[in-house]
Amino acid sequence: MQPGLRYLPGHLGTDEQRLLVEALRTAVAEAPLFIPVMPRTGRPFTVRMTNLGPLGWVSDRAGYRYQPSHPETGRPWPAIPDRLLALWRAVSGYPHDPEACLVNFYNGGAKMGLHRDADEEDLAAPVLSVSLGDTAVFRMGGPERGGRTETLKLASGDVLVMGGSSRLCYHGIDRVLPGTSTLLKDGGRINLTLRRVTRP
C-alpha cells in the first residue's frame, strides 16, 4: 500500500450506515443527483453526482472546478451532516473541517476511470472516502499514470483516507459487484469523499 493511505475496513457499523443513508436521502431531495460530463468532449460520466457543504465539485465542458451551488437548481449545496464531520474530525488527522463532500452514486455498469484528485488548493489535507452499499473494486496506482496498480475491495462501511504521499496517486473504480449489500433497497453503491478545498 502507498504510504499515507489508510484503509479502515468496516469502520462504520450497520446502524451508522443506515443513518448516513437516511441523511443522504434528505440531502439528495434538496440537491438532486446530476450526470456530469467530461471537459471538452462533453462525454457523460457513468456515475451520478451531487455535493454537500459550502463547495461542491463539478465537471462540465468548461472543466473541473469547485462551486458553491448546484449546477441545475442554482441553490447552495446542503450542509455536510454532523455525523460525517465527526468522522472527519476522528480520522482525518487534519485540524480544519472539510468544505466539500462529493456524493457519487453507482448503479448498473457505472465505474470511474483512473484519476487524481488535484483540484483542491490545500493538498496537505487528506481525502476521506466512505463506501455504502454494494462492494466496489477500487484500483490504486502511484503518482504517475501508467505505473503499477493494485486493487482493493471497498465494502459498505469501509473508510479510506488518502493522505501523505498517496494524496495525489491515481485511483479509480473498475466495477461494482451487484448483490453484495442489502443497505440500499434498489442496490448500487454510494461513495462519499470529504475534502478540504481552500487553504485555511
Ligand code: MD6
Ligand atoms: C469511489 N473514490 O470510491 C471513488 N478519491 O467511488 C475516489 O475517487 C477517491 O476513494 C479520492 C480519495 C479517495 C477515494
Ligand code: FE
Ligand atoms: Fe478520487
